[in-house]
Amino acid sequence: MPGLSRFVLLTAMAIEMTTTRTPLRERLVIGNWKMHGNLADNAKLLAALRPATTATTSAQLAVCVPFPYLAQAAEALKGSSVSWGAQDISVQKQGAFTGEVSASMLKDFGCTWALVGHSERRSMHAETDQLVADKAQAALAAGLIPVVCVGESLAERDAGQAISVIQRQLAPVLALGAEAVNKLVVAYEPVWAIGTGRTATPEQAQEVHAAIRAALQAIGAGNVQILYGGSVKAANAASLFSMPDIDGALVGGAALVADEFLAIAA
Ligand code: PGA
Numbered sequence: 001m002p003g004l005s006r007f008v009l010l011t012a013m014a015i016e017m018t019t020t021r022t023p024l025r026e027r028l029v030i031g032n033w034k035m036h037g038n039l040a041d042n043a044k045l046l047a048a049l050r051p052a053t054t055a056t057t058s059a060q061l062a063v064c065v066p067f068p069y070l071a072q073a074a075e076a077l078k079g080s081s082v083s084w085g086a087q088d089i090s091v092q093k094q095g096a097f098t099g100e101v102s103a104s105m106l107k108d109f110g111c112t113w114a115l116v117g118h119s120e121r122r123s124m125h126a127e128t129d130q131l132v133a134d135k136a137q138a139a140l141a142a143g144l145i146p147v148v149c150v151g152e153s154l155a156e157r158d159a160g161q162a163i164s165v166i167q168r169q170l171a172p173v174l175a176l177g178a179e180a181v182n183k184l185v186v187a188y189e190p191v192w193a194i195g196t197g198r199t200a201t202p203e204q205a206q207e208v209h210a211a212i213r214a215a216l217q218a219i220g221a222g223n224v225q226i227l228y229g230g231s232v233k234a235a236n237a238a239s240l241f242s243m244p245d246i247d248g249a250l251v252g253g254a255a256l257v258a259d260e261f262l263a264i265a266a
Pocket residue numbers: 032189193194195196197229230231232250251252253254
């Protein structure tokens with residue numbers, strides 16, 4: 001094949017490869033504020049995020065804030081393209097469950113998202129794989145989108161168990177069935193990369209994302225968005241996002257700095 005037409009063919013194939021995934025799965029970047037913030041700092045952060053649109057950031061943007069600040073986030077972001085949500089949810093609908101917050105309460109504050117099964121909840125609050133799946137189901141029942149977090153510890157990775165741990169964590173979620181699973185988002189957050197500054201390499205992350213994709217595909221939910229989380233920052237976002245099965249990010253520390261968070265989404 002003459003050089004020029006070969007070049008044209010390869011270019012066309014490259015364009016085809018980069019354009020086919022986008023319409024299927026929109027890029028999504030969610031900030032997890034954890035237990036940070038106060039009314040004054042939040043107001044500045046939310047005001048800086050408010051003008052962001054998918055045109056300026058090329059990603060759908062969202063923030064998951066502490067419960068007491070949901071009303072503030074709702075007020076500051078309503079009418080914008082930035083959505084908001086909570087960092088946890090109760091499996092219970094209502095009743096004598098002191099300290100718990102139900103899915104319908106989150107709906108009252110206009111939430112779109114609820115994180116479930118974040119590794120800090122799994123480890124500090126002894127949340128089991130089944131409880132996490134039940135929380136995902138409670139979120140879905142109220143019309144929220146659960147972001148189901150999974151991830152292995154360093155010891156599990158070193159023992160070669162990363163993928164089997166993720167499969168175990170996902171099993172009760174997949175058991176909810178294709179209809180439910182097609183409405184949720186999965187976030188892969190290796191525990192050893194959270195808040196440590198040690199990000200998984202794009203290849204390490206892609207390997208696990210591909211395994212998650214295969215598990216989702218097996219039940220007919222192959223187009224679910226799979227986010228990566230763990231020390232994501234502007235400097236490493238592009239290389240992570242270049243991986244075929246990484247559809248966005250769940251961002252902790254860097255989500256507290258508006259410029260950094262917006263740069264990740266851009
Ligand atoms: P990090 O946290 O970005 O600060 O590592 C991510 C997360 O825990 O969701």
